[in-house]
Amino acid sequence: MGDGRADPRRRVPRTDALLAEPRLATAAVSLGRDRVKAAVRQAQDRARRGEIDPEQVRDAALAALPAATPRAVLNATGVLLHTNLGRAALSDAAVTAMVAAAGHTDVELDLHTGRRARRGRDALDALAAAVPSAGAVHVVNNGAAALVLAATALAADAEIVVSRGELVEIGDGFRLPDLLTSTGARLREVGTTNRSTLADYAAAVGPRTGFVLKVHPSNFRITGFTSAVPVRRLADLGVPVVVDIGSGLLAPDPLLPDEPDAASTLRAGAALVTASGDKLLGGPQAGLLLGRAELVERLRRHPLARALRVDKLTLAALAATLGDPVTPTRSALHADPAALRDRTERLRDAVAADGHKIEVVPSVAVVGGGGAPGVELESWALSLPERYAAALRTGEPPVLGRVAHGRLLLDLRCVPPHADAAVRAAVLAVPGDD
Ligand SMILES: *Cc1c(COP(=O)(O)O)cnc(C)c1O
Numbered sequence: 001m002g003d004g005r006a007d008p009r010r011r012v013p014r015t016d017a018l019l020a021e022p023r024l025a026t027a028a029v030s031l032g033r034d035r036v037k038a039a040v041r042q043a044q045d046r047a048r049r050g051e052i053d054p055e056q057v058r059d060a061a062l063a064a065l066p067a068a069t070p071r072a073v074l075n076a077t078g079v080l081l082h083t084n085l086g087r088a089a090l091s092d093a094a095v096t097a098m099v100a101a102a103g104h105t106d107v108e109l110d111l112h113t114g115r116r117a118r119r120g121r122d123a124l125d126a127l128a129a130a131v132p133s134a135g136a137v138h139v140v141n142n143g144a145a146a147l148v149l150a151a152t153a154l155a156a157d158a159e160i161v162v163s164r165g166e167l168v169e170i171g172d173g174f175r176l177p178d179l180l181t182s183t184g185a186r187l188r189e190v191g192t193t194n195r196s197t198l199a200d201y202a203a204a205v206g207p208r209t210g211f212v213l214k215v216h217p218s219n220f221r222i223t224g225f226t227s228a229v230p231v232r233r234l235a236d237l238g239v240p241v242v243v244d245i246g247s248g249l250l251a252p253d254p255l256l257p258d259e260p261d262a263a264s265t266l267r268a269g270a271a272l273v274t275a276s277g278d279k280l281l282g283g284p285q286a287g288l289l290l291g292r293a294e295l296v297e298r299l300r301r302h303p304l305a306r307a308l309r310v311d312k313l314t315l316a317a318l319a320a321t322l323g324d325p326v327t328p329t330r331s332a333l334h335a336d337p338a339a340l341r342d343r344t345e346r347l348r349d350a351v352a353a354d355g356h357k358i359e360v361v362p363s364v365a366v367v368g369g370g371g372a373p374g375v376e377l378e379s380w381a382l383s384l385p386e387r388y389a390a391a392l393r394t395g396e397p398p399v400l401g402r403v404a405h406g407r408l409l410l411d412l413r414c415v416p417p418h419a420d421a422a423v424r425a426a427v428l429a430v431p432g433d434d
Contacts (some may be wrong), residue, residue: 024062042060043064077411138305144170194226201234201237216260272295279371324375361383399423
């Protein structure tokens with residue numbers, strides 16, 4: 001037949017060369033070498049049949065493989081804790097700890113004695129050390145699980161006294177009152193949406209009371225003619241006060257003066273505090289329980305506690321987060337606006353040279369994800385034509401901004417500085433207008 005050197009089948013890349021290509025090699029790590037090899041063979045066959053060019057074999061193999069999920073994205077939304085983006089990003093220390101914990105570990109073994117040991121003692125000790133006003137601590141799957149455990153162990157067949165202003169929807173259609181009553185506890189609602197007084201609580205508390213619950217309005221604000229009763233005064237009612245502080249701040253943060261923290265809430269007289277691990281604490285998804293030793297012990301020994309037990313990966317990440325609290329969340333919260341402006345301007349200069357229409361504008365970042373509603377963090381953003389939104393979202397890596405008034409805003413507050421180059425490359429990769 002024809003000239004062998006011109007035969008495209010001769011130019012089909014070899015299997016080992018293809019498997020060494022960075023993107024296929026990465027895919028082999030997550031999907032397994034056999035699966036990637038099969039995709040490579042199929043693509044080679046298509047090239048030999050003349051269906052695709054030999055130069056397209058690598059891309060055809062990649063296209064035949066499922067995209068790795070979840071995909072890492074760059075959060076340029078200016079929302080620190082974005083529920084759709086997985087809330088808190090873990091610190092490097094937490095990631096390293098999780099990887100180390102993935103194999104067999106001493107999670108429930110004392111290597112010195114060879115005997116069984118308290119599960120997750122590193123994480124629990126670190127949590128107790130971070131909040132000395134807690135008599136004891138316990139960790140479950142998430143904030144909702146912490147509340148369910150408290151309601152089940154302390155108020156099944158009893159009443160939970162709670163203000164009508166605090167019967168909130170957490171998100172995605174899930175509502176706290178439904179969660180609480182699903183345990184068998186009854187709600188005794190007091191006050192009104194905007195105002196509840198100590199007298200309202202006092203009139204409702206009685207022999208049927210399991211506990212008084214106070215829920216931090218973490219994702220909304222009621223302003224105007226309002227009144228709520230502080231924990232300090234509820235603590236005098238003679239029944240346990242359970243406080244759902246939501247965001248997982250362990251100690252006060254001067255930037256968030258209205259956000260309750262576990263230490264201050266316990267000192268004010270709360271018997272038990274519940275919180276999430278993946279909000280302002282900046283750790284893994286977890287439910288933190290801190291409070292009086294005898295109450296925490298009742299929760300810990302309740303049969304339901306076994307069903308809400310956290311896995312070893314979570315415990316490892318939580319211990320590391322507590323050990324080195326400079327998390328991505330904290331860095332984003334405390335980022336200096338002048339430094340953010342500087343980074344944003346450098347980014348603009350780098351992409352403006354390529355003819356992209358782009359400018360630096362003031363931006364307002366928020367905590368989001370159930371924390372510090374109404375707090376506005378001064379920030380800066382790159383402003384781009386709106387059409388960039390879809391292109392950046394579907395690029396590699398995906399870059400998520402926020403669209404406002406027909407412009408795409410990229411706020412670098414939640415982008416780690418080492419990822420600025422990736423944002424720059426992503427913007428430059430979007431084809432220009434003409
Ligand atoms: C976020 C939040 C919850 C739910 O916590 P998860 O960890 O998402 O289960 C409950 N209460 C309050 C006040 C919250 O902010």
